[in-house]
Amino acid sequence: MPTATSEKLNPDINSLLRPHISKLRPYVPGKPITEVKRELGLPDDFAIDKLASNENVLGPAPAAVEAIKNAAARIWLYPDDTCYDLKNALADFWELMPENFIIGNGSDEIIHFLMLALLDAEDEIISAQPSFVQYESAAKMAGCTCKLVPLTEDGRHDLPAMKEQISERTKMIFIANPNNPTGTVVCKQEFDEFIKSIPPHILVVLDQAYYEYVELEDSPEGIDYVRDGYNVILLHTFSKAYALAGLRVGYGLADAGLIKALQQVRGPFNVNALSQAAAIASLGDAEQLTRTREMNAAGKKYFYAQLDEMGIPYMPTEANFIFLDSGLPAKEVFQELLRHGVIVRTGDPFGLPTWLRVTIGTPAMNERFIKALRIIVERA
Ligand SMILES: Cc1ncc(COP(=O)(O)O)c(C=O)c1O
Numbered sequence: 001m002p003t004a005t006s007e008k009l010n011p012d013i014n015s016l017l018r019p020h021i022s023k024l025r026p027y028v029p030g031k032p033i034t035e036v037k038r039e040l041g042l043p044d045d046f047a048i049d050k051l052a053s054n055e056n057v058l059g060p061a062p063a064a065v066e067a068i069k070n071a072a073a074r075i076w077l078y079p080d081d082t083c084y085d086l087k088n089a090l091a092d093f094w095e096l097m098p099e100n101f102i103i104g105n106g107s108d109e110i111i112h113f114l115m116l117a118l119l120d121a122e123d124e125i126i127s128a129q130p131s132f133v134q135y136e137s138a139a140k141m142a143g144c145t146c147k148l149v150p151l152t153e154d155g156r157h158d159l160p161a162m163k164e165q166i167s168e169r170t171k172m173i174f175i176a177n178p179n180n181p182t183g184t185v186v187c188k189q190e191f192d193e194f195i196k197s198i199p200p201h202i203l204v205v206l207d208q209a210y211y212e213y214v215e216l217e218d219s220p221e222g223i224d225y226v227r228d229g230y231n232v233i234l235l236h237t238f239s240k241a242y243a244l245a246g247l248r249v250g251y252g253l254a255d256a257g258l259i260k261a262l263q264q265v266r267g268p269f270n271v272n273a274l275s276q277a278a279a280i281a282s283l284g285d286a287e288q289l290t291r292t293r294e295m296n297a298a299g300k301k302y303f304y305a306q307l308d309e310m311g312i313p314y315m316p317t318e319a320n321f322i323f324l325d326s327g328l329p330a331k332e333v334f335q336e337l338l339r340h341g342v343i344v345r346t347g348d349p350f351g352l353p354t355w356l357r358v359t360i361g362t363p364a365m366n367e368r369f370i371k372a373l374r375i376i377v378e379r380a
Helices: 005-009 033-040 062-072 084-094 107-118 134-141 159-164 188-197 222-227 256-263 273-283 286-310 330-339 363-379
Strands: 101-104 124-129 145-150 170-176 203-207 232-237 250-253 321-325 355-359
Touching: 033 330, 062 273, 084 101, 084 250, 084 273, 101 107, 101 256, 107 134, 107 170, 107 203, 107 232, 107 250, 107 256, 124 134, 134 145, 145 159, 159 170, 159 188, 203 222, 222 232, 222 250, 286 321, 286 363, 330 355, 330 363
Parallel strands: 124 145, 124 170, 170 203, 203 232
Antiparallel strands: 101 250, 232 250, 321 355
């Protein structure tokens, strides 16, 4: 059996690591389909539905696939480091200037840029619990503290409680709107009051990864706050509604001064040529987005009706996933669901060991999940 070379050469690597790095726990992504097949010994042609990472199961816009094919012949060249065309496309789309955008290898990378550019050791950020785990882990990676503020009973950001946590070391407050894993949003009035009342030097990071799915009229429009000059950055991604998760492309949208500061920590050529081409093409395909929204809205209704019928509590969602309480140990439900060919996420990393987060899929995928859940719940 071959051994990894590092095991032979340096068994004491931890003594080299910076202490705050050795304490980090690696991010655990949604289980890939290939891994499930390997683990369960399933044949290649066994259909598995991955409803674990909030990808858009409709797939990318046809124009994006075409753009990737066209760009493929030129990948011997380094990509455009400035993302000139993509920034211009985004500027047209949002009616802003290219200088208002920074492009990242996923919006995850922008989160790291923020930490790297703005945080000194012992600075603090504030986030919610449960929320997107990368805010906390990126802050810890930077050697800083993340204060976690529990959500309200109905799973929404508790903005007054978050405000109370502000100290003289607070640099940023992260709000995922809609929130992951709950799918909930803050309402416009409460966000208004919040942003107007916090010290103006604190940067509000409004993560709008699931923005395209929001149906509620009363959710704050992040762009208005950028236009009005608040200290806010919006995070957007092409991984979700635009269905380009495999390409890794996201962006930050903010005042040009902040964007310029973030550019200081961006590595060269951080966004590959295929991603830039596909993102531009996706932005131009409004129809694919409409189909995506319609499928999601119908899927939501289906989930609500079925879960109500089964008496399973859930959080009404403004995103493309639903957070529900199976009432059973979620890790066991997860394993059972795998045997039914469905991959979901469990709530235990969020301290909610009976909850599941399930991506809303095609009608067939949703039915397959509900049928499997029904069998598991009824048998328990
Ligand atoms: C709230 C939230 N923000 C950001 C991201 C990261 O997205 P990206 O694929 O652009 O890195 C995710 C991904 O799941 C997310 O849920």
